[in-house]
Amino acid sequence: MVIRELELAGLPQASDPPIGPLSALLRRLTWPFRRGRAPQPHPATGFYTDTTVCIGCKACEVACKQWNQLAADGLNWSGNSYDNTAELSATSWRHVKFIEQFAANGRPTYPDHADSGAPSREVTLDQLLSGGGADRWLMMSDVCKHCVAAPCQHACPTGAIIYNEFANVYIQRDICNGCSYCIAACPFGVITRSDFDGHSHKCTLCYDRQRDGLVPACAKACPTASIQFGPVDELRDRARKRIEELHARGVPEAYLYGDEPGETYSELHSFYLLIDRPAIYGLPEAPFNPWLHLIGDYMRTIVSGLATVAAILAVLFLQGS
Secondary structure, three states, X not given: OHHHHHHHHOOOOOOOOOOOHHHHHHHXXXXXXXXXXXXXXOOXXXXXXXXXHOOOOOHHHHHHHHXXXXXXXXXXOOOEOOEOOOOOEOOEOOEEEEEEEOOOOOOOXXXXXXXXXXXXXXXOHHHXXXXXXXXXXXXXXXXXXXXXXXXXXXXXXXOOEEEOOOXXXXXXXXXXXXXXXXXXXXXXXXXXXXXXXXXXXXXXXXXXXXXXXXXXXXXXXXXXXXXXEEEHHHHHHHHXXXXXXXXXXXXXXXXXXXXXXOOOOOOEOEEEEXXXXXXXXXXXXXOOXXXXXXXXXXXXXXXXXXXXXXHHHHHHHHHHO
């Protein structure tokens, strides 16, 4: 890893031929102003999360914290089912959501339930997924969406947020100035400013592991393959086959969220298979890129500027006459 960084930076290595002291001094003085060679681009990678097989074990949360050496969030009960993490944050880059759809009278609260009797004690997986006679838990491991056109990357004034060679949205901590513009720009509430160092943090899609040919820690730890990692094109094909399978098994409400671009937002490189409305999972029904407002903002700025100049010229003309 260190040798590769030296090569990209152009610094001398042990294998390089010896150079004179003046040349060595000149190289070290000019090194901070030199641009290293950009890494070769790779196929875009991402996550496909199948929520129908998530069991809420939180192995992804633990693996993410262990690998990235993130601080613990404490053991406080949130009062929201078994969710003690509560939300994504600067120290929680994975968050397992627990959505309980239970009713006090024994009937499910989710829509399109036609069974008027009490829920069965023994139900199949297909019945649980389709709402056939049983209350249910919906579980989802949430993470940064790694948007193809990320508003956070557009909003960053220092260039700290970039797309790396795997087309993942990556925050460079040493360049982040903690302005929090990225936090306001993200429609998913992913990014949070750390109380420890004042910088913004989020999932890196285990960039360090990817560079060494390893699977991200969360996907490696997932025991049910709910979190799947790989080239985005392959993940989309795999997810669409899963949708066809669920439809054939009597789960017509299964669909993919974020695998294709919408009218107001780009596709996501971390997309989901859901069986209820996005709002039930805490996701926006139709995410909106705030940069779509910029054309109108620019036009209003130009018009107001021209009106101001015209008013000033009119006042000067009247005073001169």
